[in-house]
Amino acid sequence: MRFFRIKIGLFLPAFLLLLVACHPASQISSDPEVLKWETEIAALENQPASTDPNNILFTGSSSIRLWNTVEEDMLPYKAIARGYGGAKLNDFVYYCRRITDPQLFGAAVVFIANDITGESTDKTPETVLKLTKETVRQIRKTHPRVPLFWIEITPTPSRWKSWDMISSANELIKNYCKNRRHLYFISTSKSFLGADGKPDPELFQQDMLHLNDQGYRIWAECIRQQLDAVMPQLKTN
DSSP: OOOHHHHHHHHHHHHHHHHHHHSSSHHHOOOOOHHHTHHHHHHHTTSSOOOTTTTTTEESHHHHHHHHHHHTTTTTOEEEEEEEETTOOOHHHHHHHHHTTTOOSEEEEEEOOSOOSTTTTTOOOOHHHHHHHHHHHHHHTTTTSSSSSEEEOOOOOGGGGGGGHHHHHHHHHHHHHTTTTTTEEOOGGGGGGGGGGBBBBGBBBBTSBOOHHHHHHHHHHHHHHHHHHHHHHGGGO
8 A cells, every 4th residue: 555655646746747738728838829929918917907896808809909999889888808819719728817817807708710710720610619618617717607708700701711610610619608507609690791691891891800880889789688688787777
């Protein structure tokens, strides 16, 4: 028995190290495509942390970062935005706790849409789902029961050629959210398609990727409807 305990003592540190190395966040911590966002993340950390439990934290990629009217558009909910990049899921899963851990909020809304763009480096829908699950797991370490709302990846003119793959990822995430407590999927795609079944260019900026003011107002309404259904008590009036 003593020999067995000695063996356990020798191998346990190595085993724990192996577990850490296998964790997704550990695997990507030296990836330059992840670390290039360090300056932006540090800037987010320097912003005042939310101390209001009725706040709704919006976080994710550039569509969140560029939403300059989020506070106005989301009334009567009180919104704070902490987006960066071009975020992709493989970097967001690494940084998300530095964004969410210091904050006090009543719900979080997440949008990340740069993992399937029509490039050779695109992730599969299955990988997108895997990273989504890991992101939720990371956020839950500090906020185990706060409602999380995951926004559907928007159909855009610039990435329409990849819509089949994007749509598959959306469906996987939607089904995942159905089976989890305090996790909700916000469907938005139908609101951005025109009569021809394609993305309406009138809702996008010149890059045909990011939403314009009209697009953001539609986005806000989709989000507000889900918040009304789940967390109406967070309204400020």
